[in-house]
Amino acid sequence: MLNEVDLSLTTPVIRDEDAVFPGENWFFYWKTSASLWRSKIESMTGSNTLLVPINWSFHSETGDSYDFAQEKPETDLKRLVSIADELGKDIIFLVPMSPCPFLPNGGLPSLLARTPMVDGRGRYKAFVDQDGTLNKMFSFFDPRVYKSYGKFTRELGQYFSQMGISSDVWGMDCGQISLDGFQSTLRDFSPVFQQGFGRFIATKKDELSAQGENDFDGVMTPDQEHRFSQEFLNVIRSVYAESCESGLSGNWEGSLKVGFIGGSDDDFFRRLNQKDRITSYTFDLLESLSLNALPTSLLLPGRLKKGILGRMFNQLVSQSFSEHLFSEHSFEDEGLAHFKPKRFFEVFDLTSDIAPDTVGWADLGLWDYLQKYYSWCYSDQGETPFVWREDSDMDKIFFFHGITMNQKLFHNILKTFMSGGKVILNRSGLSREYQKKLEAFFLENDLDVEKVKVTTTIYNANLGEGRFLIFQGDDLLDLDDKKILEFWHKVLTTFKTNHLMVLPPEGVQVTWRVRGCNTNELTYEEVRRMDIYNPSSYKKKMKFSIPDNFRLLKVVDEEKVTFHHGQKEIEIDFLPEGSLSLDFGVFS
Amino acid sequence: MSLEKSILTIIYGPYQKAGRIEGQEIMSVFNENGLVDETTLDEEYLEVVNHAPGVLEEGAVGPFNDLEVIQKFSFNLCQKLGNHGASLVSLDDYNELLAASYKVEDLKQKLEEKGSFIKNPEAGKSGIFNKIFN
Numbered sequence: 001m002l003n004e005v006d007l008s009l010t011t012p013v014i015r016d017e018d019a020v021f022p023g024e025n026w027f028f029y030w031k032t033s034a035s036l037w038r039s040k041i042e043s044m045t046g047s048n049t050l051l052v053p054i055n056w057s058f059h060s061e062t063g064d065s066y067d068f069a070q071e072k073p074e075t076d077l078k079r080l081v082s083i084a085d086e087l088g089k090d091i092i093f094l095v096p097m098s099p100c101p102f103l104p105n106g107g108l109p110s111l112l113a114r115t116p117m118v119d120g121r122g123r124y125k126a127f128v129d130q131d132g133t134l135n136k137m138f139s140f141f142d143p144r145v146y147k148s149y150g151k152f153t154r155e156l157g158q159y160f161s162q163m164g165i166s167s168d169v170w171g172m173d174c175g176q177i178s179l180d181g182f183q184s185t186l187r188d189f190s191p192v193f194q195q196g197f198g199r200f201i202a203t204k205k206d207e208l209s210a211q212g213e214n215d216f217d218g219v220m221t222p223d224q225e226h227r228f229s230q231e232f233l234n235v236i237r238s239v240y241a242e243s244c245e246s247g248l249s250g251n252w253e254g255s256l257k258v259g260f261i262g263g264s265d266d267d268f269f270r271r272l273n274q275k276d277r278i279t280s281y282t283f284d285l286l287e288s289l290s291l292n293a294l295p296t297s298l299l300l301p302g303r304l305k306k307g308i309l310g311r312m313f314n315q316l317v318s319q320s321f322s323e324h325l326f327s328e329h330s331f332e333d334e335g336l337a338h339f340k341p342k343r344f345f346e347v348f349d350l351t352s353d354i355a356p357d358t359v360g361w362a363d364l365g366l367w368d369y370l371q372k373y374y375s376w377c378y379s380d381q382g383e384t385p386f387v388w389r390e391d392s393d394m395d396k397i398f399f400f401h402g403i404t405m406n407q408k409l410f411h412n413i414l415k416t417f418m419s420g421g422k423v424i425l426n427r428s429g430l431s432r433e434y435q436k437k438l439e440a441f442f443l444e445n446d447l448d449v450e451k452v453k454v455t456t457t458i459y460n461a462n463l464g465e466g467r468f469l470i471f472q473g474d475d476l477l478d479l480d481d482k483k484i485l486e487f488w489h490k491v492l493t494t495f496k497t498n499h500l501m502v503l504p505p506e507g508v509q510v511t512w513r514v515r516g517c518n519t520n521e522l523t524y525e526e527v528r529r530m531d532i533y534n535p536s537s538y539k540k541k542m543k544f545s546i547p548d549n550f551r552l553l554k555v556v557d558e559e560k561v562t563f564h565h566g567q568k569e570i571e572i573d574f575l576p577e578g579s580l581s582l583d584f585g586v587f588s
Numbered sequence: 589m590s591l592e593k594s595i596l597t598i599i600y601g602p603y604q605k606a607g608r609i610e611g612q613e614i615m616s617v618f619n620e621n622g623l624v625d626e627t628t629l630d631e632e633y634l635e636v637v638n639h640a641p642g643v644l645e646e647g648a649v650g651p652f653n654d655l656e657v658i659q660k661f662s663f664n665l666c667q668k669l670g671n672h673g674a675s676l677v678s679l680d681d682y683n684e685l686l687a688a689s690y691k692v693e694d695l696k697q698k699l700e701e702k703g704s705f706i707k708n709p710e711a712g713k714s715g716i717f718n719k720i721f722n
Contacts (some may be wrong), residue, residue, distance in 0.1 A: 116687065120650065121615040122601055124683040132692045179646070266622040266646065272696050273594070273620035 022130060023305065024318050025050045027091075029056040029080055034073040036085050047318055049387055050084060053094040053172065056107050063109040063148030068159045078163040094172040095153065095248065097240040098186035099137040101127035101174055101260045102298045106137040106185070107414070112139040112145050112424030117192040119265075125185075127263050128271045130301045134245075139225040140186055153247030161250055168326070171244040171255035173237075174418070175293065176263040177284040181382060182291045184257075186237055192233075200232045223355045230352035256325070259288035262299040274496050276300070277576075278309055279507065282535040285312055286376050286511060289321055308535050308577040311559065314582070315531060316341075320513055329478040339513035339529050345370060345378035347399040348386050348460050354403060359428065361399065364473050365484035370493070373501050375510040377496055388412040388419075394465065395496055397422040401473075403429025406460045410434060416439060422495060426473035438470075455479065455487045467495070474506055498586065500530070502544040507536035508574065517585075524585035527553065534574035543571045546584075553559060553583040594620050596671040597699050598662050601679030603643070603651035612658055613643050613650025615679055619671055624645025632668060636661045646660050672711045675703030 019031045020040055027050045032040060041050070058076050060066045069076035084091045099106030105113035118139035125137040159165075175184040199497045201220070208453065218535075220228065245252050261284050262271065270277060281300065288295035297305055297313050305313065322582040324340040347370075361367060370378045386400070386409055398410070398416060402425055417423050427435070442449050442461055450460045456475035461468045469491070476484055504510050513529045521527060528550075534540045546552060546568050555563055559580035564571040572580065603613040617624045633641045636657065643650040646698040652658045655676075662674040662701045677685070685702060689695035696699055 116683070122679050122683075123599065123615060124686045128692050134686070134689055134692060136687065145593035265616075267619035269597075269616065269647070270620065272618075272692050272699075273619050274692065275622075277622070500681060587599055 014138070014209075016342075016534070019131075019410050019572075024051065024298070024313055024322065025049060026296065027054070028055075029077075030055050030074055032074075034079060036075060037080055038087070041083060041089060043085055044089070047092045047323075048088060049092060049322070051094060051322075052080070052091050053096065053100070053102075054156065054235050055103060056096065057103065057105060059156075060109045060152065062111045063144075063152065064410070065154070066154075066155045066159075077159070078165060081163075081165050081167055091167045093169045093251070095156070095244055096174060097171045097237070097244060097255060098174045098184050099125075099140060100172075100264050101135060101176075101185060102129060104133075104135055106135065106140075108138050108145065109148070110362050112148055114144070115139040115142050115190050115192045117185075117188050118193075119187075120189055122189070125188075127260070127299060128268060130299055131261070132271075132274070136259040137185060138241070139188045139190040139192050140192065140237060141188050141196050143192075143196070146236065146243070148238060150243045150247070153243045155247075157247040157250065158399055160248065165251070167251060168253045169244075169248045170253050171241055173255055173257045175257060175259055176265075177259045177261065177291070177293070177295075178264050181380065182257055182259060182288070182293050184237075186240075187233060194563055196236070197229065197232050197403060200235070201228060204228060238553045249352055257291070257293035258563070259284070259291065259293035259295045260299050261285055261288065261295055261297055265452070277308075277434055278304065279535045281309055282312055282533060285316070289316065289511075290376050290378060291380050291382070292322065294325065298302065306531055308559075310581055311557070311579055312531075312533060312535075315350040315557065316511065316513075339515045342377050342512035342514040342528060343379045343393075343396060344374055344499060345397050345399065346381055347378060348381045348401070348404070349383060350401055351404050352384040358403060359473055359477065360401070364426065364476050365479075365481065366399070366479070366488060369485050369488035371492045372503070373489070373492075374499065375502070375504075375512065376495075377499070377512050379472060385409075388415045392419075394418070394420040394422075397400070397424060397492075397497075399424050400426070401429065402431075402434065405430055405434045410437065416464040417461075418463060422467045423469065424491075425468070425470045427470050428473040445461045450547060454490050455483065498549065498588065500528075500544075500547060500550055500584070502530075504542055505540045507534065507538065508540050508542060509533045509535065521553075521585055524551070524587050526586050528584050529556075529581050530584065531575075531579070532572065533579040535577060537576045539576065540574040540578075541572070542571065542574070547571055548585050551564070551585040551587075553585050556581045556583065590706060593672050594595065595700050596624075596662070596666045596669060596674040597635060598658070598674055598676045599682045600652075600658050600676065605642075606649075611651040611653050612655060613652065614648060614658065614661075615656070616647050617649070617662075617665065619669060620645055624665070624669070628668065632661060632665050659704075659706060663708070666706065666708045667710050670711065671708060673705055673707045675700050675705050677703040680690070 021044070022028060025047045029037065029052060059068060067075045069078065081091055096107050099117060103106055115138060117139045120127050126134045129135050172183050175182045241255055261281050267280065285295045320339050321341060323338045327338065347361055347366065350358055390499050398421060400413060400423065413423055446465060447461045452458045452460065456472045459470040476487060479487065502510060511531045513531065515527050517524050517527055532542065552565065558580045560575035561580045562573040563580060592660060596617065597613055600612050600614050602609045603611045618631040623646045626644055626646055630641060630644055631651050641649050652661065659676065662676060666674040681702060683696040689698060
């Protein structure tokens with residue numbers, strides 16, 4: 001029997017993109033006359049937040065002297081902030097900490113753009129902008145660049161302070177989304193990088209000799225080279241981050257990763273032939289969100305964003321991820337209508353000091369499983385250090401590799417478990433020291449540790465709501481893909497995630513968002529929104545059942561779909577580029 | 589643009605192992621569909637060089653003893669993918685052309701003009717009649 005369902009369109013109509021508003025409420029102040037700022041900002045609909053990247057090269061050609069309204073009126077950021085205030089808009093400034101794909105020379109003042117950036121294959125690095133312009137990148141490893149950067153952030157900070165600009169400032173780590181995850185544009189293999197790396201190795205050799213470690217004599221093994229190269233990259237990264245933080249301390253909020261969709265190597269060579277692959281961009285958008293990188297469409301032409309891609313950016317990024325990232329309101333605010341991404345899992349992977357051929361979660365088939373059954377409802381934390389916080393969501397399941405264990409991580413994992421969190425530990429590579437510490441912990445707390453054989457031996461301990469599961473990852477390496485999926489399914493279905501598992505047809509993307517309940521929804525624990533997108537050029541059909549603890553509340557943002565709803569079943573016919581969202585009340 | 593008129597571009601450069609140059613490798617091989625996938629490169633490499641590649645990722649494969657082997661590989665690949673021809677560009681030339689280009693169209697044109705071109709004699713013969721009768 002077909003039910004009548006509320007079919008509401010909630011998404012504001014997308015504004016025409018132009019050079020000044022290239023996407024997701026980013027505002028390029030240098031692309032228009034200052035006399036037009038007011039009318040441009042007034043025309044903005046949807047969000048009250050403007051993301052404004054600071055264009056270093058626009059304020060200085062040399063990196064030595066700076067223009068903040070002394071010469072060009074378009075450099076008057078105080079005027080911009082005042083206009084935004086009058087119009088009821090908030091400005092968030094983004095200061096680049098790595099080369100910017102959307103700016104000529106990567107945003108460097110022309111006198112500092114000396115050494116072309118080189119990728120791992122020796123190719124000069126460039127990005128294709130939304131109008132087909134090639135933006136060539138220049139190395140941030142040039143000492144002249146990071147010295148000038150220090151001056152830039154100090155001058156900017158002083159200007160903000162003198163003008164009474166209190167807008168939030170975030171440091172922007174620009175990057176591309178690739179098979180290896182988020183690749184920062186800071187990464188470079190140019191001659192200046194090699195020279196700096198050489199000096200770094202010489203310093204390392206002296207340090208290690210002084211500590212009595214004589215194994216390293218300056219001739220590196222490939223593993224050592226990888227480790228030291230990552231260490232050097234992190235040292236230079238911290239130089240830029242610390243410059244920002246100290247120069248802009250009055251406004252500093254932190255740093256964030258920004259994923260430039262359309263900026264991967266594959267995209268570059270395809271766009272060289274003026275081809276675009278929407279399915280690739282939609283996938284990268286979702287991948288960027290799972291990597292906790294703010295996705296942006298700045299490199300893509302406006303015509304591509306009139307269809308499903310634009311809807312996805314609007315719904316998942318502007319209205320959801322961005323709002324949650326920059327909003328001052330907590331998720332617990334009762335009046336909050338914004339959905340945030342739903343995350344069941346937080347996955348911490350190998351750190352960059354570990355040899356690159358070490359078995360990671362990809363080798364253990366975890367991503368394949370999570371992608372298939374949990375549709376982007378996970379957060380790939382990569383090598384981000386795990387920090388336990390009192391307000392951490394203890395309903396999530398945390399994944400760790402034993403080989404990355406150190407004192408701080410060990411301490412934080414135990415705190416998580418004792419606070420009711422769920423931990424899954426791959427003990428392959430776990431040192432004898434931490435194995436003993438774990439055993440001692442279970443003994444001292446009188447915890448029963450169950451031992452179960454599921455392909456590999458699994459140890460499981462419970463403490464109140466907390467759960468600690470340990471397995472030997474190496475035992476999975478000989479399994480075929482099907483058996484690995486079965487393993488993860490057996491293990492993860494023992495955790496009560498309360499998830500509606502659907503297997504969409506190939507090419508259809510499903511993602512979930514969540515918000516708290518308002519006063520009319522108190523019978524539910526939360527409201528989840530299921531966003532379903534068909535970015536392909538084919539019709540697709542999807543059918544699934546609604547579990548007893550899910551109640552369909554409404555259907556929103558229908559585009560090119562036909563929706564049928566029975567008592568317990570949903571059936572959707574998608575045309576090419578069709579999409580819709582379903583709101584469910586969820587209770588235990 | 590029909591596939592028959594499209595060009596396969598190959599950027600090649602020195603293959604380095606433990607700091608020594610030991611031949612050549614293909615750094616990027618792409619057509620209008622983007623970088624050529626690993627599986628296709630692997631299969632083609634095995635046919636030409638008769639052993640598994642030491643370098644294999646999307647759009648990259650190697651090593652090759654010399655340019656002549658790269659040319660043979662490129663010709664075979666071009667035929668397999670049905671491209672009109674292959675344009676071989678050295679890494680140094682690619683970097684020079686990129687530095688001198690302002691728009692993507694400039695770079696594309698320069699890569700096709702300045703590269704060493706190998707024509708695919710089979711291009712344009714894979715029309716519907718060819719498919720029916722073969």
